[in-house]
Amino acid sequence: MERQPLVLLVDDEEDLCTLMQMSLSRMGIKTHIAHRLEQAKKRLSENKYDACLTDLNLPDGNGLQLVEWIGQHLPALPVAVLTAYGNMEIAIAALKAGAFDFVSKPINQKHLEQLLQKALNKPIENFQSKEDRLEQKLLIGQSLPIQQLRITLNKIARSQAPVFITGESGTGKEVIANLVHRLSNRNEGPFIAINCGAIPTELMESELFGHKKGSFSGATQDKQGLIQSAHGGSLFLDEIAELPLTMQVKLLRAVQEKRIRPVGSDAEIDVDFRVISASHQDLEALVQQGRFRQDLFFRIHVMDLVLPPLRERGDDIILLAHHFIQKISQEWGIPQKQLTERARNFLLSQYYPGNVRELRNIIERAITLSDEDKIDLQHLQSAPLRYPTATPLDRQQESTNAFRSDILVSAKKLPDEGLELYLENIEKDILLNALNLTHWNRTLAAKKLGMSFRSLRYRLKKFGLDTDDE
Numbered sequence: 001m002e003r004q005p006l007v008l009l010v011d012d013e014e015d016l017c018t019l020m021q022m023s024l025s026r027m028g029i030k031t032h033i034a035h036r037l038e039q040a041k042k043r044l045s046e047n048k049y050d051a052c053l054t055d056l057n058l059p060d061g062n063g064l065q066l067v068e069w070i071g072q073h074l075p076a077l078p079v080a081v082l083t084a085y086g087n088m089e090i091a092i093a094a095l096k097a098g099a100f101d102f103v104s105k106p107i108n109q110k111h112l113e114q115l116l117q118k119a120l121n122k123p124i125e126n127f128q129s130k131e132d133r134l135e136q137k138l139l140i141g142q143s144l145p146i147q148q149l150r151i152t153l154n155k156i157a158r159s160q161a162p163v164f165i166t167g168e169s170g171t172g173k174e175v176i177a178n179l180v181h182r183l184s185n186r187n188e189g190p191f192i193a194i195n196c197g198a199i200p201t202e203l204m205e206s207e208l209f210g211h212k213k214g215s216f217s218g219a220t221q222d223k224q225g226l227i228q229s230a231h232g233g234s235l236f237l238d239e240i241a242e243l244p245l246t247m248q249v250k251l252l253r254a255v256q257e258k259r260i261r262p263v264g265s266d267a268e269i270d271v272d273f274r275v276i277s278a279s280h281q282d283l284e285a286l287v288q289q290g291r292f293r294q295d296l297f298f299r300i301h302v303m304d305l306v307l308p309p310l311r312e313r314g315d316d317i318i319l320l321a322h323h324f325i326q327k328i329s330q331e332w333g334i335p336q337k338q339l340t341e342r343a344r345n346f347l348l349s350q351y352y353p354g355n356v357r358e359l360r361n362i363i364e365r366a367i368t369l370s371d372e373d374k375i376d377l378q379h380l381q382s383a384p385l386r387y388p389t390a391t392p393l394d395r396q397q398e399s400t401n402a403f404r405s406d407i408l409v410s411a412k413k414l415p416d417e418g419l420e421l422y423l424e425n426i427e428k429d430i431l432l433n434a435l436n437l438t439h440w441n442r443t444l445a446a447k448k449l450g451m452s453f454r455s456l457r458y459r460l461k462k463f464g465l466d467t468d469d470e
């Protein structure tokens, strides 16, 4: 296998070093860091580097001195300098001293890539590891919080420790859980995702642990539980805070002892799985309130991953919008539409309580509404087509009253479609209304409807309104 290139970064700003290290790591390049001139010389004497990037201002000297030192001691090593934007004089002095190129700060990823391509004399893409490509493909985003998340993700994925993922609804917790699995050495095994909020409480034990035939009415044959299905792979417990306390005890035992007992069985089964869990709720607060077991909390909470809300990811909003346009167009077999400047600005200015899921819904709707080859402001702002019952917040009460009187009037005549279907349609309309009012923030929608999150998820599934298709 080709050796991974090694680059020495010399800069006294820690944050900049971390950022550059992340950028280089995405190019498949390993880095060492030195913050001072003397430390840089020492490292250069001890290791074999393929290139060096140095800042000009160092606490104990300057970058030009380092360029000269390299010229004398390691003439074959390409060295480039980092200069403040527009400082051409210094840049030229560096070139005269033997630097092969310079990069202006703030550093632009494209320039950095081109520079390293020159220094290493190889196309950068060739160095990208399989994992990097997988992450770039599945986890869209280049903002700082997402880059940092990628670094932590890579470290975490390689261990066997339980991972706990937090983040608002729709931020991509399941995407991350899936990546943890795919980047781990369990990736040949299954990835079993369970939404703890969507399983009715009375079915939970049998769904998770399985059951023996005849263990309760309706158990007509043996059934393997979801935990057992994760054998050799990873078990993703989404919305873990929704697990009832009794089930938390049983889960703790399964996680600790790697053994389960199906309902109605005397025998225990060994199961080898890694647990990845997620919640949009503050689990620590739930522990304080006695709603989540502390021992289970400690057990599943060994490694932490925090997903930032979409509104804090800057230009990632546009990257994601393009990603969804491409994906949806491909699925529907239609040409890809372009976002106008106004549409981009609109997307960048939104709050997104429903995060990436909400953005996907907005894009899907806009593609449906636009008859042209572009997506403009009116397609993003218009009333949803797929979910046509949206009502502005300030008209909510008025609409509810009108809705009630509609029901009273129509209750006088019997529904042609039968009572069940008629009531289901009303139920569906109300659900859609609540979702539209809350921009598809399901937690908020459940609250507005006075029902639990679990119950809302269950109903959405029933009506095929659970838009998570991945």
Ligand SMILES: Nc1ncnc2c1ncn2[C@@H]1O[C@H](COP(=O)(O)OP(=O)(O)OP(=O)(O)O)[C@@H](O)[C@H]1O
Pocket (backbone or CB within 6 Å): 138, 139, 140, 141, 167, 168, 169, 170, 171, 172, 173, 174, 175, 176, 238, 280, 320, 323, 356, 357, 360, 468, 469, 470
């Ligand atoms: N960074 C990302 N790149 C590409 N797609 C993403 C990204 N983040 C989220 N998505 C997409 O957004 C949708 C919601 O993501 P996901 O289901 O992982 O969120 P979640 O945080 O688990 O939501 P919930 O809390 O409601 O369970 C999915 O369609 C997912 O594929």
